[in-house]
Each structure stands twice: as C-alpha cells, then as structure tokens.
Amino acid sequence: MENENDKRIAVLIDADNVSDKYISFIFDEISNYGIPTYKRIYGDWTTPQNAAWKKVLLNYSIAPIQQYSYTKGKNATDSALIIDAMDILYSGNVDGFCIVSSDSDFTRLAARLREAGMFVVGMGEQKTPSPFIAACEKFKYLEVLASSTEDAQKAPAERPAAEKTGQKSSMASLLQVTRAMEAIVKDISDDDGWAFLGAVGNLLNKRYPDFDSRNYGYPKLSQLVESLKQFDIDRRPTSNPHIRHAFIRLKPKKGRKAAAGG
Numbered sequence: 684m685e686n687e688n689d690k691r692i693a694v695l696i697d698a699d700n701v702s703d704k705y706i707s708f709i710f711d712e713i714s715n716y717g718i719p720t721y722k723r724i725y726g727d728w729t730t731p732q733n734a735a736w737k738k739v740l741l742n743y744s745i746a747p748i749q750q751y752s753y754t755k756g757k758n759a760t761d762s763a764l765i766i767d768a769m770d771i772l773y774s775g776n777v778d779g780f781c782i783v784s785s786d787s788d789f790t791r792l793a794a795r796l797r798e799a800g801m802f803v804v805g806m807g808e809q810k811t812p813s814p815f816i817a818a819c820e821k822f823k824y825l826e827v828l829a830s831s832t833e834d835a836q837k838a839p840a841e842r843p844a845a846e847k848t849g850q851k852s853s854m855a856s857l858l859q860v861t862r863a864m865e866a867i868v869k870d871i872s873d874d875d876g877w878a879f880l881g882a883v884g885n886l887l888n889k890r891y892p893d894f895d896s897r898n899y900g901y902p903k904l905s906q907l908v909e910s911l912k913q914f915d916i917d918r919r920p921t922s923n924p925h926i927r928h929a930f931i932r933l934k935p936k937k938g939r940k941a942a943a944g945g
Contacts, residue, residue: 690717690778690802693771696745697784698726699760701807701825703735706743708828709806713781716804716821721771723748725760761788768792772799779803782819785811793818805892809854822893824854831897855891857899861911863890868914868933876932877917880905883931905929 694713713719722745726733729751740747750763764782771777779802782789789805790812796803797820805811805819809826816822855863867886872878884904887894901907908914908931915934918927 691720691776692717692779692781692802692804693721693768693777694719694723694745694781694783695721695764695768696724697760697764697782697786697789698724698733698736700784700786703739705806705825705829706739708825709781709783710743712806712823712828713804716781716802717779719781720777722746723764723767725750725764725767727751727760761786765789765792768796772796772801777801781806783807784815787812787815790815790818816893819892821888823895824893824898827895827897831902854893854898860887860891860894860899861913863887864908864911865913865933868931872932877930878932880908880916880929880931 692713694709696709710719722743724736724740724745725748726736728737728747728749736747739745748763748767750760764784768780768782771780780793780796781804782793783806785807793803793805793815797818803819803821805815805822806825806828807815807822809824811822811824864883864887867883868876868878871882871886884894896902896904896907899907901910905916905918908916908929913934914931917930917932919930920927
C-alpha cells in the first residue's frame with residue numbers, strides 16, 4: 684500500500700438504519716480514506732420503506748443483499764452484514780471497512796475488525812449510540828457530512844451540529860475538544876511550545892473517534908484553531924510551494940487574558 688488513500692475499503696450499508704439521501708456524502712467521504720472495493724447494502728427489498736434505495740443503487744454500483752425478515756422484531760439484516768464482513772475479512776482482499784449504520788448492534792463487529800488490524804470508519808446519524816462510535820477508529824456523522832457540503836459557502840456555525848439539530852449526541856463539546864487540544868499541545872510541543880497541527884489532529888481522533896472540525900462548523904482543523912483565542916498558529920513553508928504545514932502553540936497567559944477580554 685503506497686499511501687493512505689490507497690486503502691481498499693469494504694463499504695457495508697445497513698438500509699434499515701440509513702436514509703438514501705446520504706449516499707453521495709458517504710462515498711465522497713470514503714474517497715478521503717481509500718477506494719471502495721466492496722459496495723454492499725443490506726435490507727428486505729420487498730418492503731416499501733426500502734423502495735427509495737433502489738433508485739440510487741445502480742448509480743453507485745452498490746450490490747443489494749436481500750435479507751427477509753423471517754421473524755417480526757428480529758433484525759436479520761444485522762446478521763447478514765456481520766457474516767459478510769467476516770467473510771470479507773478472511774478473504775484478505777481489503778485494508779479496511781466502512782460500516783454505515785446508526786445501530787449499536789455493530790459495536791462488537793467494529794471491535795473485532797480492529798482486533799484483526801483493519802482500519803474501521805463508521806458513519807451514522809447523531810443518534811448513534813456511543814459504544815459503536817468508540818469501537819470505530821473514526822466515526823462520521825451523516826448530518827454533518829451533508830450540511831458541511833451544502834453550507835460550504837456559508838459562514839462557520841458557532842455551535843456544534845448536535846446543538847443545531849436539537850438531537851441528543853455523544854459528540855464531544857467544543858469545550859472538551861479545546862481542553863484536550865491544550866493538553867496535547869503541552870505534551871508534544873517542542874522547546875518553543877510549537878506542535879505540528881497534523882499530529883494534534885491525529886491524537887484528537889484517538890481520544891474522540893467522532894472528532895471532525897466540521898462538527899463545529901469549520902471545514903478545516905486550522906480554521907477551528909484560528910477561532911480559538913488561546914492558540915497561536917504558524918504556517919510554515921515546505922519544499923512544495925503549494926503546501927504549508929501548520930504549527931500551533933498556547934498563547935502566553937497574559938495574551939490569552941487579553942484576547943478573552945476583547
């Protein structure tokens with residue numbers, strides 16, 4: 684595998700727990716991590732509630748897996764997805780999985796795949812239970828992916844997406860993220876107090892698998908940092924004239940007090 688974006692990813696979608704309106708955002712996001720080599724969606728395609736999905740399957744070359752609901756109240760779709768995931772794992776043909784669902788039933792599956800050394804990204808709505816989020820290496824909220832694309836030209840929001848929608852969410856508050864960022868900068872900074880922003884972001888993701896600057900209305904982490912008054916940011920040139928690396932440090936306490944005061 685030459686680089687991060689060469690990962691071969693199996694995308695497995697739970698049609699019972701995800702709306703078809705998110706399909707383009709799902710695959711746009713996956714392209715940031717690798718190439719979807721398996722694209723499967725699970726559900727009972729004889730039921731009217733899954734009819735909307737049928738219109739988008741051909742456009743995205745997603746293979747529908749039929750799973751009849753043999754017993755009312757029992758989710759056969761989950762079992763079919765889990766069995767397929769393990770078959771794909773043992774085939775050795777992928778480097779990672781994307782599990783698209785808001786269902787906590789996939790928590791153990793995500794943990795098992797990570798135990799096998801797989802990269803696991805989860806995607807679901809903000810109602811997704813925290814155990815499933817924590818079991819994934821990364822987790823993306825579908826509402827945030829959709830709103831960040833549709834509102835790309837608008838000014839950044841001041842409140843997390845969970846607050847805007849009014850839904851309960853396990854998303855970390857901006858205060859929690861800021862405090863974690865402060866602690867990380869102190870831990871990994873050089874003698875002058877500077878820390879590479881890319882490394883800060885990676886460590887934030889390890890603490891909060893669902894961390895994403897878009898959760899708080901900012902397309903990029905550097906933009907989120909710039910909105911926080913307690914950090915200085917320095918963009919340093921690299922050998923590539925089109926690329927600059929961002930470094931951040933905590934402002935001296937006097938500077939932070941002055942910024943807070945006006």
